[in-house]
Amino acid sequence: MLVLLLLWTGCGSAVPPELAPDLILHNAKIITVDPDFRVVEAAAIKGSRFLAVGSNDHVLNLAGSQTSLVDLEGRTAIPGLIDSHIHALHFGWHITKHVNFSTGERLTVESMVARIGEWAKNVPPGKWIYARGPYSLDFVAEGRLPNRWEVDAVTPENPFFMNMQGHVGVVNSYAMRLAGVTKRTPDPEGGKFVRDPKTGELTGIVYEFPAMNPFRGLIPRHSLEDNLNAVRKANEVFNSLGITSVVNLAMPQWEFAVLRQLWRDEGLTVRWTAMLRADARVFLNKPYSEVEAEMRALGPPTRFGNDWLKINGIKIVLDGFVEAAYMREPYLEDIFGKGWRGILLWDRESLKSALRAAGKYGIQVAIHVTGDAAVDVALEVMDEVDREYPVAGRRWSLEHAGVMPTEENLEIAERLKVIISTQQSMGWSIGKTFKKWWGPEMGGIFAPNKTWLQALGHPYLKAGSDNRPINPFIGFWAYLARKDVDGEVAKPEEALGREDTLRLYTSNAAYGIFEEKERGSIEAGKLADLVVLSEDIMSVPEDQVREIKPVMTVVGGKIVFQQGS
Template identity: 30%
Template sequence: MSTPDLIFTGGPVITVDPDRPVASAVAVTGDRIIAVGGEEVLATRGSGTEVVDLGGHCLMPGFVEAHTHPTQDQMLYSDTVIDIRPVTTCPTADQAHATITRTVANAPAGRPLIFYGVDVLLQTGFPEPTREWLDELGPDRPIIVWQNSGHLAWANSAALTMAGLDADTPDPVGGSFERDAHGRPTGKVYEAPAVLAVVAPILAGELSGPQLLARQHADLAARGVTLCSDMAFSDQMRPLTAELYRQGAAKVRMRVYEMSSVDGVTYCPLSNGDDMFRQVGIKLWVDGSPWIGNIDISFPYLNTPATAALGLGHDHRGHSNYTEEQLFSIVRAYYPLGWQMACHVHGDNGVDMILDVYDEVLGQYPRPDHRLRLEHCGAMTSAQFERAARLGITCSLFVDHLYYWGDVLVDDLFGPEHGAHWVRARSALDAGMRISFHNDSPVTEEEPMRNIAAAVTRTSRSGRVLAPEERISIDQALRAQTIDAAYQLFADDITGSLTPGKYADLVVLEHDPRVVPAEDLADVAVLTTYLNGVRTFPG
């Protein structure tokens, strides 16, 4: 073994490698881990070796965020987009409303404004931001209020004009423009294809270079993340991301998923990129968001003041955004070419639909290592996890829902039978599936340790425990945030565990999460992050 450049020692080491579960030292040469062990590793140090004393802190693989949106998240650093999310800056309706009115009053004349993150379930009492209200606020500037899930937005007349939307504009496949009795758009738009139609013209000028994405990468590194996805990547982002990596300003590896189209067009060859940046898959959708009422479920929403505030009718049930035939045509257009597919789905009816599609395509085009994915999986049942596991499908769970919306799920939307059993992590593992956790940022901020805490405790912000039988162990939760998430991104061969030969993608935590009381897991701080053996945080 060559003389290492770095040796980490002096604290607990979590390898997430079953072949080397016990270690007290890790050696790095260049960008790779070359040894994991104990005294024999320390014996290899030379005169040029830097010994990093952990000081009792914990070393482990860098966190992997398997489902996020950094090329969307970067918008929050622009002057045009204002953060009004209930989980960050505006916990109450009054705070969100005041931020909107104050910002409009103080913004330079004519500047477009996008207010991201309103959520009437958490910001109780926030009035629906109608086009008429937004026109009154800013008659001479485009204004958009974007719901926190990303699946719904409201635009004023100036924003509709800027986007070129009128009564003759057809609904895009998978999305819709709400219309009045005369067929004219009301300004309320549903789902990604329609939402992007109104926000993209405003954001285009803001995202012309890599500066904002570089800030987003720095934020990810500060949270211990060394590998992330981009789950709604567009071809327009390729020059920007390419420049970020060319400049050496990237602090996180990226694996991106291009948004699917009904005609099956992709702008990227299957063989592309490198270990830092690569497109690995195609993203598609079955349904929408539980927070706006359009997930495809077999059971009704509750009839509560909260569902009334959402505008849902009596015993409302959601729906899919695509027919099974449309989903099949999308998957069949991409999957036989070799692409991995990652499908957004929450409702149990929707899960059945996409499992039927996956099952049929797998039968027609067998592939031994397809790693087909399902995303979020809120109302997915134990039996559905078992079926998915038999097909070799892997799921990424939005476990943070339990913490922020746990009480809402039970009391306001679905009741204890369905709400408390949201994101059944234990059922997935018992079925033999490899799972990951995610924050779907910007829906919630990147919080790997809170994800781990939510999966281990299943405790909401009020302290309520939801379906304790679906709890998992700390070791299982750590895998879901590291090696198993890397597996979903086809990167487990290069990162996700402290294994000789893999890249030195590391995070130093304040405490060893294996010995921290479960109720304190979310507060374990990230002290240092390394990518390729180079410190990325603190920068």
């Protein structure tokens, strides 16, 4: 078709309406992120795909009588952004159903308690109040969360649960009564009820899932309608931030069903790829034949689905997170006991069985690894599995991988073509906590992006948010600036440039989900996903990158967001 159009243009005749583009964006600085990183002035879209890109003259020549022309007045446009690591339904709940402290604002214990109290006024007695904690304690002036007595004062008639970034919880006394948890309840294996050092009373702060589960199990699930609404609202926010595709990590099957219903009944404005949750409880310490059966039952293989909704594989959570990353050397503080080195949630044999089965059934695998020792285990086990099922080409990934890799790590990762997925905004949102517990030399979660990229090359490094925060412009800035909330820079030699960073969020991310032929760059024939920016992301001063706002987002050729509308 393109050849035909060029011919018509060449002989100067009008393009027949059925071949003319629906939309032409022109007078722009369009950063295509094609292999040559070409910058062009205009793009034509027909249906859901780009029809042509190039100079204003060339592309405007394609216009027919029905073509909408949008003059972008010199603004910069980039491919639609792909968040390679997100927990999207959680985000949807936080903005629709929960008291939400994950906003990036500076908090105090008093301001948090006051907001919980305001929320409680509208909740009938006996109903649960659920709060999303701040990104980290770096955002709370006192460096701690409210305790149960402080929360009790404003929630006398409701059970309360707050979760901070997955691994830390706060409950009130009402919730403890319902769960039957008292000062005589022993700490569960792998978890901790924090106690007042003087009285032994439980403070209401709980660490890790085994200690949170007695409360989480009592909280009623959201209704289907609430879940659908959470996804709708999340999609709106993603589009307003220039996000056109997300990779949802550790998605349970029921969550995928919510997505499928929304896609079928209303359509989506964000393209979703699911990595289903591979629950340790299902896979650990089973004979290989059972692991294989479980893996086969879990879901269809990589690339099942369509442009909007796909299942690509599974996510395995190999170690803990901030407080429980599996480390070679002890934490600087004995968080859960002397010489604390974090938690390995899967033993090597169980991990190997799961990876063999995934290899056999062609299932893509993403492995959460926070600590350096967890990176060692993940890569060594992949290397063993490689002898039976070659790993290169499967696009398996390490998620987070925020510590400096060893020579051996780099050698295995390069040979097996492992993808490294970092979420650099965490350096901003949790960086101080990591530095406190791991020491400044470790760099904490300020990932060694340059080291990984130099060893592996494009497209083997990609970027996500892990909801900390969702805003990809804060994330983009974090790859350049590597600053924590107080502006302190960590390992500046690991900073990336803007071109590399843009690839992380676009072409590399598309490669990571086997979509490089369809998405990730602005090229004729690809899906027309694009975002127009308030500022030029390639030249605006570094500290202003985080302030960039999309002015228009296009997904599949449709304008799904426009500033001010």
